[in-house]
Amino acid sequence: MNRNLSIILPFLSVCAFVLSCSNEAYFTIGTNWVDTNLKLVYVDSCKAKLSTVRVDSTLTYNQGTILVGKYEDLNTVTGDTLTGIIRAISYIEVSNPSVSTLDLNTNTFFDSLVIEMRFNGFYMGDTLNNDMHLFIHQLEERIKREDAVVGTETYYNTTSFAYNPVPLVETTFPMRPGNTAAEIFVAGGIVIEPVRVKLPDWLGQEMFDKIANKEEEFESSENFLDYFKGLVFVAGDDVKTVIGLKADTTFKINMHYHVQEEFKTEKTLTFSINTQNQFNNIVADRTGTNLLPDMFVDNEIDSYLTGNQSFISAGDGLYTKIEFPNLHDILLTSTYGIVEQAILEIKPVYGTYQKFTTIPASLAISVSNISGEAESTLTDSQGQSLTGSLTVDEQFPDNTRYSFDVTSFVQNQMLAPADEKLFLALRLSSNEMQNSTQRLVIGNSDHSIDAGNITYYNRIKLYLYYNMYNEKN
Numbered sequence: 001m002n003r004n005l006s007i008i009l010p011f012l013s014v015c016a017f018v019l020s021c022s023n024e025a026y027f028t029i030g031t032n033w034v035d036t037n038l039k040l041v042y043v044d045s046c047k048a049k050l051s052t053v054r055v056d057s058t059l060t061y062n063q064g065t066i067l068v069g070k071y072e073d074l075n076t077v078t079g080d081t082l083t084g085i086i087r088a089i090s091y092i093e094v095s096n097p098s099v100s101t102l103d104l105n106t107n108t109f110f111d112s113l114v115i116e117m118r119f120n121g122f123y124m125g126d127t128l129n130n131d132m133h134l135f136i137h138q139l140e141e142r143i144k145r146e147d148a149v150v151g152t153e154t155y156y157n158t159t160s161f162a163y164n165p166v167p168l169v170e171t172t173f174p175m176r177p178g179n180t181a182a183e184i185f186v187a188g189g190i191v192i193e194p195v196r197v198k199l200p201d202w203l204g205q206e207m208f209d210k211i212a213n214k215e216e217e218f219e220s221s222e223n224f225l226d227y228f229k230g231l232v233f234v235a236g237d238d239v240k241t242v243i244g245l246k247a248d249t250t251f252k253i254n255m256h257y258h259v260q261e262e263f264k265t266e267k268t269l270t271f272s273i274n275t276q277n278q279f280n281n282i283v284a285d286r287t288g289t290n291l292l293p294d295m296f297v298d299n300e301i302d303s304y305l306t307g308n309q310s311f312i313s314a315g316d317g318l319y320t321k322i323e324f325p326n327l328h329d330i331l332l333t334s335t336y337g338i339v340e341q342a343i344l345e346i347k348p349v350y351g352t353y354q355k356f357t358t359i360p361a362s363l364a365i366s367v368s369n370i371s372g373e374a375e376s377t378l379t380d381s382q383g384q385s386l387t388g389s390l391t392v393d394e395q396f397p398d399n400t401r402y403s404f405d406v407t408s409f410v411q412n413q414m415l416a417p418a419d420e421k422l423f424l425a426l427r428l429s430s431n432e433m434q435n436s437t438q439r440l441v442i443g444n445s446d447h448s449i450d451a452g453n454i455t456y457y458n459r460i461k462l463y464l465y466y467n468m469y470n471e472k473n
Helices: 003-015 201-212 221-227 327-333 407-415 430-435
Strands: 025-028 036-043 049-054 065-074 081-092 108-117 119-124 132-138 169-173 185-187 190-192 195-198 231-235 242-246 252-260 264-272 279-285 300-302 309-313 318-323 336-346 363-368 374-377 389-391 401-405 423-428 439-443 449-451 454-456 461-471
Touching (some): 065 132, 065 430, 201 252, 327 407
Antiparallel strands (some): 025 036, 049 300, 049 318, 065 242, 081 231, 108 252
């Protein structure tokens, strides 16, 4: 290219006005130096092919989160079932307490054994008109992988261990996800207390007696876990919400006892949670959805078979694969050209998010090969991983969107041979994938929803700002 033209082209890409895909701006640049026609084109008709991909499992251990509950995923406008009925069960291992701190003598008496825990802020479903109906079971086998080296155990949303079907306790409490404080405190004169669940007295007395008699169950961590293997939190079938609780130092099992001498002195022995071996089992009942297992081909299903929409789901592991089949057609319209900028816009489907089911604050995007294996993460000009910039428009839902600058990906793909094509994989952030049951529903290029007198077009778009120039004959 003529040196003068190479200087003018970047200037034009900045100053050019925006044109629709059916309009083109033609420029005859520097006719005294080079016989070239330049046209600057804005293209928004590049088709995006969406698929929902199912992964085998998702890591859910050692995340500091207890997830428990049940949620039926529906579009509130159409009534359609989306990802099915999501159920979360949490497995909890308890650490051997420091029994040397227990003040024992003939005047020492057991009082109660109480779980104390805090909400972590996550919820999916209506928490105001729906109490948590919780069953707490006792594990019958250790949370332990026999094939793993000690310290390298990993647990997934599909992992489970046997527990006694008869619960230790059944309880109901209000769900207040905003009450996340680590300690009891006074806010505006109101004491914000943790959730407390009293365990059976027989269990507490049994533990107390073993400690008092210095029995072997409390001599070491291994002995203790062989005796008390842990707990399982299971929500009742009437629950309509998945809630998050903290699995950290705020989770305690307090053994309350007292020493009766001249005065009564109350004391506490605390059992803490073993975060390494705490995990969440998350399953989805796909009955009545377009995501039944036999509909997937090689763990993938085209969005045209799922109501012109694709799904991303935490916990049970769904993500969206994005392809651009006609991207190379742009090259056929010119002899030379360059993509100056490419913006990918993702729109959540109307009716799939509301005050009880919020959309994710961010999305993660990466490059994958034809087998779905991750190639690399997409980065910005500073080398930072791209996350979708979310814009929420409550008045005009069609404008709610995530935006990604995918210029480098598009530039590389337009130059790559057909047999080396890569794809984009759109997921929730790793934190949301492992710590929530969050999900997102995305419309493909043909998606629409009729809501009364309004039709919503929540469609994925790729916007290209393209400089093309043809040599004259």
